[in-house]
Amino acid sequence: xxxxxLGVSFALLSAFFxxxxxxxxxRLLDEGYDENFILWVRFPLGALLxxxxxxxxxxxxxxxxLTTFLWLPLEIFASIxxxxxxxxxxxxxxxxxxxxxxxxxxxxxxVILGEELDLKGWLGIALxxxxxxxxxxxxxxxxxxxxxxxxxxLASSFLFGINVVIGKxxxxxxxxxxxxxxxxxxxxxxxxxxxxxxxxxxxxxxxxFPLLGVLFSLGMVTYTYAYLFTYASYVSAxxxxxxxxxxxxxxxFFGERTQNALRASLIMVLGALLxSL
Numbered sequence: 001x002x003x004x005x006l007g008v009s010f011a012l013l014s015a016f017f018x019x020x021x022x023x024x025x026x027r028l029l030d031e032g033y034d035e036n037f038i039l040w041v042r043f044p045l046g047a048l049l050x051x052x053x054x055x056x057x058x059x060x061x062x063x064x065x066l067t068t069f070l071w072l073p074l075e076i077f078a079s080i081x082x083x084x085x086x087x088x089x090x091x092x093x094x095x096x097x098x099x100x101x102x103x104x105x106x107x108x109x110x111v112i113l114g115e116e117l118d119l120k121g122w123l124g125i126a127l128x129x130x131x132x133x134x135x136x137x138x139x140x141x142x143x144x145x146x147x148x149x150x151x152x153x154l155a156s157s158f159l160f161g162i163n164v165v166i167g168k169x170x171x172x173x174x175x176x177x178x179x180x181x182x183x184x185x186x187x188x189x190x191x192x193x194x195x196x197x198x199x200x201x202x203x204x205x206x207x208x209f210p211l212l213g214v215l216f217s218l219g220m221v222t223y224t225y226a227y228l229f230t231y232a233s234y235v236s237a238x239x240x241x242x243x244x245x246x247x248x249x250x251x252x253f254f255g256e257r258t259q260n261a262l263r264a265s266l267i268m269v270l271g272a273l274l275x276s277l
Contacts, residue, residue: 003229003230004229004230004234006229006230007226007227007228007229007230007231007234007235008226008230008234008238009226010222010223010225010226010229011222011223011226011230011234011235011238011239012238012239012241013218013219013222014218014219014220014222014223014226014239014242015238015239015240015241015242015245016242016245017215017216017218017219017222018215018216018219018223018239018242019242019243019245019246019249020215020245020249021042021211021212021215021216021219022086022091022095022242022246022249023249023253024208024211024212024215025038025083025086025212026086026091026250026253026254027208027253028208028209029083029086029087030254033199034195034196034197034198034199035083035084035087036080036083036191036194036195036196037195037197037198037199038083038212039079039080039082039083039191039194040188040191040192040194040195041204041209041212041213042184042212042213042216042217043184043185043187043188043191043216044184044188044213045209045210045212045213045214045216045217046180046181046184046213046216046217046220047181047184047185047188048213049213049214049217050177050180050181050184050217050220050221051181053177053178053180053181053221054177054178054180054181054182054185055181056177057175057177057178058178059174059175059178060174060178060182061173061174063169063170063173063174064170064173064174064179064182067166067167067169067170067173068170068186070166071163071166071167071170072186072187072190074159074162074163074166075159075160075163075187075190076187076190076191076194077155077159078155078156078159078160078163079156079187079191080191080194081152081153081155081156081159082152082153082156082160084149084152085097085149085150085152085153085156086149087149088147088148088149088152089147089148089149089150089153090250090254090256091246091247091249091250091254091256092246092247092250092251092256092257092261092262092265093135093147093149093150093256093261094147094149094150094152094153095153095242095243095246095247095250095265096131096132096135096243096246096247096261096264096265096268097132097135097150097153097154097157098153098156098157098160098240098243099128099131099132099157099240099243099265099268099269099271099272100128100132100154100157100158100161101157101158101160101161101164101236101240102124102128102161102236102237102240102272102275103125103128103161103275104157104158104160104161104162105160105161105162105164105165105236105237106121106125106236106237106275107161117275120274120275121274121275123271123274124237124270124271124272124273124274124275125271125275126271127267127268127270127271127274128268128271128272128275129271130267130271131264131265131266131267131268131270131271132264132268134260134263134264134267135260135261135264135265135268137260160236161236164235164236167179167224167227168227168235171224171227171228172227172228176221176224176225176227176228177221177224179224180217180220180221180224183220183224184216184217184220223235223239226238226239237272237273237275238272238273240268240269240272241269241272241273243265243268243269244262244265244266244269247261247262247265248262
C-alpha cells in the first residue's frame, strides 16, 4: 500500500508540473509561434537540464534500446497530436479528453503486463465516457466538427496510453533519472525534422521558453519515478488530475467559459480515479 501511495504522490506532482506547462504552451500558440517548435524546444532544454542526472545514473542497456524502437514512433505522433489539440481547441475543451488515456493504458496494461481490472475500474471507464458525452452536450458529432482539437486529443490519448505501458518496461529496466534524460535526448533529435519554422533568436530570450524545459523536466522525472511504485494504469489515471488544473487555468488565464467543462471534467477525472483504485 505504501508503494502505491508513493507512486500516486509522484504522479500528482507530474500532473501539476505538466498542467502548468500547458499555460505557456497555449500562450505561445496563441501568439502565432509554430506548434512543432513549441513542442520540440522543451526536449533539448530538458536534455540539457537533466544531463548531470542522466550521466550520474547511467543505465543504458539492451531493453532500453529495444523498447525505444517501440515507443519512439508512437511518442512522436502522440506529441504532435497533443500540441495540435491545444492549438485548435480551448484548454478546457481539449484537455478533458485526455482522461481517456488511462482507459487505453489500462487495456494495454492488461494485455501486455497482466494488470487486471476490477468492477471499480470498469465503472471508471463508464464515467469517463459519460463525462465525454456531457462535455459534448449530447451532440458529439457537432461538437467534434466545431472542436477539431478534440480529435487530436483522442488520437494523442490513445497513443500515449499505449506508450505508458511500453515506457514502464524501459523505466523498470533502467532508472527514472537516466530514462528522463534519455527520453528528452531522443525526442530532441526525433522531433527536429518536424519543425518547419524557427523563431528569431532574440525571441528565445522570453521566459516562457526556458519554463517549458524546466516544467517538462520536473514532470518527466516525477512521472517516471511513479512507474517504480505502482501500476502503469494507476500512474496514467492519477496524472489525469492535471485536467482539472487545465480547465481552471483556461478560465483564469485565457477567459474560457468553463462551467460545463468543469462539471464534465470532474466526472471524467472521478472515472480516472476509480480506474486507478
